[in-house]
Amino acid sequence: xxxxxxxxxxxxxxxxxxxxxxxxxxxxxxxxxxxxxxxxxxxxxxxxxxxxxxxxxxxxxxxxxxxxxxxxxxxxxxxxxxxxxxxxxxxxxxxxxxxxxxxxxxxxxxxxxxxxxxxxxxxxxxxxxxxxxxxxxxxxxxxxxxxxxxxxxxxxxxxxxxxxxxxxxxxxxxx
Numbered sequence: 001x002x003x004x005x006x007x008x009x010x011x012x013x014x015x016x017x018x019x020x021x022x023x024x025x026x027x028x029x030x031x032x033x034x035x036x037x038x039x040x041x042x043x044x045x046x047x048x049x050x051x052x053x054x055x056x057x058x059x060x061x062x063x064x065x066x067x068x069x070x071x072x073x074x075x076x077x078x079x080x081x082x083x084x085x086x087x088x089x090x091x092x093x094x095x096x097x098x099x100x101x102x103x104x105x106x107x108x109x110x111x112x113x114x115x116x117x118x119x120x121x122x123x124x125x126x127x128x129x130x131x132x133x134x135x136x137x138x139x140x141x142x143x144x145x146x147x148x149x150x151x152x153x154x155x156x157x158x159x160x161x162x163x164x165x166x167x168x169x170x171x172x173x174x175x
Contacts, residue, residue, distance in 0.1 A: 003033070003040030006055040011105045011153065013056070020051075020058045020149040023084045026127045035082045035125060038063050042080070047103045048072055049141040051148030054104050060085050062145035066137055071101065073174075075137055083122035088146055089131070091115035096136075100144060100154045101167065109170040111163040112154050114143045 009015055023031065034057070042050035046069055051062035065080035066072065094116040101109045117135040120142060124130055134142055144154055158164070165173070 003036035003038075005044050006037050006041045008041065008045060008050075008103050009054055009056045011102075011155075013104075015053045015056050015058055016104055016148070016153060017151045018053070018058055019151045020053055020060045023059050023061050023123075025084070025123060027084070027125065032125065035061070035063070038082075039065070039080045042103070045103050046071060048075055049145045050103060051145045053148050053151075060149045062086065062149060064138065064141050064145065066141060070171075072137070078138065082125045083120075083142070083145075084124070086120060086122040086142070086146055086149070088118060088143070089121055090119040092117040096140075097159070098140065099170065100140070101170075102144070102154055105153065105155065107167045109165050109167060110154065110158045111160065112144075112157045113159060114140045114157075118142060 038050050038055060041055060042063055048066045049062060049064050052059040061084050063080050063082055066075040066078050068075050092115045095113045096116045097111050097113040099109050100112045117133060118139045119133050121131045
């Protein structure tokens, strides 16, 4: 796996609560290496996404990369996609409430409502501006990471605090 492992910021560190700045394009060689480092860090932590603020960098950049795992056994398999200067164009009214966790808030889970379907726009690593629709789990990951670049964490969106549980209790629940 190419890339260096970066330290994951933890809840309470100021970068997680600040709105991130746009990434200057085209991407520099250092920017490209930074994306490799984010992907390596996310994979080592067994995440399905990671945002720049989670590695202490306040830029509008995140990775979406669902993979089936112990944490997300039903996740679709998708190669990591770097989403630079993302925009959430449109959200469906239909909401789905499901479990979320976060690499910056280890050991905790809660149920979070998110739009079922979203329209998005972002710049890809190769500098192309892309637009598309996402639904289900991939849409959830995008919205979770998009929150990070806007200074929010999933805890801010929990409607029923009684759904909070530890990761170990969550694993028992999932069997």
